[in-house]
Amino acid sequence: MAVTAKDVQALRAMTGVGMMDCKKALTEAGGDMDKAVELLREKGLAASQKKAGRIAAEGMAYAAVIDGVGVVVEVNAETDFVARNDKFVDFVKGVAAAVAASKPADLDALLAAPYLDTGRTVLEQQQEMVLVIGENIKVRRFALFTEGVSVPYIHAGGKIGVLVNLETDLTAQQVNEAGKDLAMQIAALNPRFLDKSQVTEDVLAEEKKILLAQMANDPKMANKPDQVKEKIVVGKLNKFYSENCLLQQPFVKDSDQTVERYLAAAAKALGGSIVLKDAARFEKGEGIEKKQENFAEEIAKLAQ
DSSP: OOOOHHHHHHHHHHHOOOHHHHHHHHHHTTTOHHHHHHHHHHTTOHHHHHHTTSOOOEEEEEEEEETTEEEEEEEEESOHHHHTOHHHHHHHHHHHHHHHHHOOSSHHHHHHSBOTTSSSBHHHHHHHHHHHHOSOOEEEEEEEEOSSEEEEEEETTTTEEEEEEEEESSOHHHHHHHHHHHHHHHHHHOOSBSSGGGOOHHHHHHHHHHHHHHHHTOTTTTTSOHHHHHHHHHHHHHHHHHHHBGGGSEETTEEEEEHHHHHHHHHHHHTSOEEEEEEEEEETTTTOOOOOOOHHHHHHHHHO
16 A cells, blocks of 8 residues: 555654654555554654653652762653652663763763663663653753762652762761761752852852942942952852852851861761762752643633
């Protein structure tokens, strides 16, 4: 049976799969539409392509240390309900294991990496999960640390995943509590920088500009000498550091000391050194524009 352009278009409308894949499936199926859909589903194309355009802003952020490698990943789904599904959670953990095993350079490399011992790539397993679960699912991002000691923290069942990386002469078990405290602080306050040394001149210049403009618009401050204004700016920049830089922030468990002092005291008590080298914080759906649902509209559509 000859495959027509109309048939290809109809199959594409049914499945959301590209024209060439639809044509191949119809040719292989001898023009049988149902068989062609089945073939596309077997290839993991139909369901995943159909759902690929749907917004996936829920899901899970997950952090772990696997075979000595610190990993944090974010995998998205469309609904919070699916994000609590055991199969979805297992998939997220499998993605983290794939990161630890393959140490990919970027997301494309991760998607092409083997997924556990399934014989599939991470991308193929992702497509399989779309078929099984019935929602758009996407591996969005990851970070990994291969050196030092990493400490993971997962907040609210996967709303936020944090991975802290430490340089230390102590064991992972010894520094776990301090690492967890740092991770919890990062989860709660989401500092822009780990240390004030990371604040660039551009950022400082912008802050100074804003502070000077604020004083210029304040009748009580506008006429003060420039050197006085400069001293005030320096004082306010210290406040900027304490609000935006992790190590200079007040420690959430004891606001009388900074995180930096807490870490130094913890290292001294353990008889070693602990240096914060890096950290990664993933919040699920962060930066993804969520679809605004109009439930009245949805009900009206169903009633038609």
